Amino acid sequence: MYQYTEFDRSFIAERVNHYREQTTRYLDGKLSEDEFLQLRLRNGLYLQRLAPMLRVAIPYGTLSSKQLFALGKVAREYDRGYGHLSTRQNMQFNWPELAEVPDILADMAEVDLHAIQTSGSCIRNVTTDHFAGAAADETIDPRPYCEIIRQWSTAHPEFEWLPRKFKIAVTGAAEDRAAIGVHDVGLRVHRSDQGEVLFDVYAGGGLGRTPVLGALVRSELPIEHLLTYLEALMRVYNRYGRRDNKYKARIKILVRAMGVDGFRAKVDEEWAHSKNGPGTLPSAEISRVEAFFAPPNYTEQPDISDALAEQRLANPKFSQWLQHNVIEHKAPGYAAVTLSTKATGVPPGDVSDTQIDAVAQWAADYSFSEIRISHEQNFVLPHVPKQYLFTLWQKAQAQNLATANARLITDMICCPGGDYCSLANAKSIPVAEALQERFDDYDFQYDLGELNLNISGCMNACGHHHVGHIGILGVDKKGSEFYQISLGGHAGHSELAPSLGQIVGPSIPRAEVCDVIAKILQIYVDLRIADESFLGCFKRVGMAPFKERIYAPSH
Amino acid sequence: MHHLINKHNEEWQLADTQSSDQAQIEWRDAENWQPGQALKLPVDAEINAQWSQASIIGIDFPALTDGRGLSLAVLLRSRLHYAGDLRGLGAVHEDILHFMVRCGFTSFELPESRDPEVALSCIAPHKQYYQSSVVDPLNQFDRV
Structure with missing residues (x-):
């Protein structure tokens, strides 16, 4: 793991002090709601439907025992004994007192954790493969490059006030467990035949109300140019991304408006000025950061x-x-x-x-x-x-943490939804619970095999419904909660390009969700050949047979 | 009226807006500007090589959340090598100053409603930063 330097520690401590002072000014009436909003968001604090929510950054999802014990303490002392693991590898606490947040952040800083840039229109916490450094299908461990990006993006003077939030994900394995195709910037790291570390850069992917897969804007970018290239790309977005409509402000809209070739050309033109300039990574530094992520001291294990x-x-x-x-x-x-x-x-x-x-x-x-x-x-x-x-x-x-359902239908991704989130159109947790109960039979789940079911309570898509093999989206229809079902989404694999789910048909009321999902599963079971997965089956037969039978009048 | 913040002997200070060199700046927009005059730019301006000859450049921020003026400042400093006073105008907010400083701004018109003492107290919340910038070519990767 990366070890904080003296500089990292003092930077985080200074940041806590600054935020404490900002909180005091707000409580003293010297900052308006709107002004303080921008500052608290960039320190992880949302004001939610019921209470504030603090999102602590877990850089690329990696934690030490000491850090996790400290998070347990926050759950106990400041929350109601709970924490929530987010879909972006962060940890959220739902009931902190606004005035106490600087104290929580000071406690976090003691164990080298912070909440910087976990929300707001800035570069968010970088994410990666949760099996990085461990998975057998990995070609290169992405964590050193995530750490380099973390450092570069922290309080970047030019890119703290972007048109909209900006998410970067990195993967280095055959299977894309970081879902780089649906990020503002996705990086696939690989090695050349000569051993050089290279990046394929994808831009303009994202979920939300306009789901789109990122386009390849640069292939085989050498590691030393990673930051100058990202800087050029961010500058183009910061200058030309739309700011007049928050629903059209993500980089995906800019890439679409300029065209992929136009966007690529603009970034290249910008990069031509900074390539090889300050920000070019010295090879000794790359090695120094890589060394933090050297494999632990594995020992010879008995044959068991x-x-x-x-x-x-x-x-x-x-x-x-x-x-x-x-x-x-x-x-x-x-x-x-x-x-x-x-x-x-x-x-x-x-x-x-x-x-x-x-x-x-x-x-x-x-x-x-x-x-x-x-x-x-x-x-x-x-x-x-x-x-x-x-x-x-x-x-x-x-501890109720041994449910044998990883990657099965009940291992669903689910946003906090209308129970907690002020953006949500519909609840998502009760839908997840109803589905868990309905499909609780493990023999049935095991028979279905790998099946990602993702639920979002609104089109901001925090539950990643577009890339679920089965996606469920909560929508508001004249004040009632309805749910739109989509099929065939997938985050990507070296042998299978990522794809966005297709909508099955008209949305349905909550009471019917379980029955419709049960129908979809039955259709799959009827149509699959041998041990074909749900996704494989859907790719082969397409939407038609599902559509036909889901909406067929019952006899 | 506004508060003027600038540097004096390497220290940030609240300047005297009535002093002879600050009282009467005649800002010109890009269309009506000549070399040697004071140039006021919107945040979406496209840079022009002639501007390096301005007596002073101001960038007018429409909102504290609008980061375009930060990129424009970086381009004026790094691409045009503009070396004169670069002033933040418009929606200048005390909590954005430290980002602006690292993008090359050297003075600020702080709206009258803001407290200049608070602004001065949070203009440099960190001793060092992770990234290189137009005011510091070294990043942490170079320093270690």
Whole structure:
């Protein structure tokens, strides 16, 4: 993991002091609501439907045990004993007192955490693959470059007041678990035959009310030019992005208006002035940052295949958990483990302080004190020796974190929705709960196989419904909550281009959502060939058979 | 009236707006401007090489959230190598000053409604920053 320098620490401390002073001015009436809004957003504080919400940045979803224990303490002391894992790998607290937020941030700073730029029209916390550095399908660990981007984008003088929020994601694996295609800038990092670190840069992707996949604007950008190129791109967006209508202010609208070629040419023209100038990364520095992410000290692990086989035989639930929540690791004898927050009856991503503490302790005991947060809103322990899997599973079971549903239908992504969020048109958590209850039968889930179901409570799409194999979007129809279903969305894979879901048909009232989803699943089961996945089946048969049967009059 | 903030002997200060060199600036828009005169630009101006000969350049911010003036300032400094006084005008807010300073602004017209003492107190909230900028060519990657 990256280790803060003296500079990082003093910067964060200065930022807390500055924000404390801004909060005081606001409380003293020296800053208006609108003025303070801009400042608090850039320090992670939203005012929500019921109370403020503080979003703490987890840079590229990576945390230490010590940091996670500190977050557990925040949940206990400032929240009501809960935290919420967001779809952008951050952690949110729902009930902090506005006046206490500077104290929370000071506590966070003690463990090198902050809430800088987790909201507002600026460059947001950079995200990546939650299995970075661990996954067997990875070609290059993206975290060093995420850290370089984190540093460059923190309080950038020129890009703090953009037309709209700006999200950057990086991936270095075959499967795109960071969903780079639906980010303002997506970076695919790879290595040339000569070993040079290169980036393919995609721009203008995004969800929201105008979902669009990012376009390739530059391929094979050498690492030393990463920041000067990003700076040129950001400058074009900052200068020419629309500011007259917030719904048309994201970079995707600019890329569309200029055309991909026009946008690329404008960025190149800008970059021609700064390429090789200040901001060019010295190779010694790249190596220095890379060194922070050197693999932990893996040790030789005993062959426990016989013991595992016995444990699996005696414990079918453990066996299912191994199959679904444990993935192959780069290092022999190790595995990466998903601790699912999606137990039936629990809002997706909600975790109690006790659970947070438990995960922090397990990470210390079994995973080199390292934790990840996935954009599917689960905890990940990235480097667990296989010999401890059974013990870890037993402990996770006791904390309700061992639901064996990673990547299955009940591992749904869900935004806070109308229960908490002031933007939402409809509730999303009750829909998720109803679906969890309906499809609680694990044999049924396992038979369905990999199936991402994503729910957003409004078209801002925080629940990423456009890239769910099944997407559910809450809409408001004359004051009632309705839901629009889409099929066939996917965040992308080296062998499968990302795609946006297609809308099935007219939206439906909440009471019918479970039945319609059940119909969709039945259609898939009827049409699939052998072990074809839901997505594979949909790609083959298309929308027509689904549409036909979903809206067919019942007999 | 507004408050004028500028640098004196390397220190930010509240300037005397009645002093002879500050009282009467005759701002010209780009169409009516000649070299040697004071130039006032909107945030969406496209740069012109002649502008490096302005006696002073002001950039007029329509709102505190409008970052276009920051990019324009960077272009004036880095692309045109404009070396004269660069002044923030319009919706200048005390909490944006530190970003403006790092984009090359050297003076500010702070609206009368704002408190200049607060502005001076938060003009440099950090000793150092992560990025290089037009006022500091070194970033943290160069410093370590």
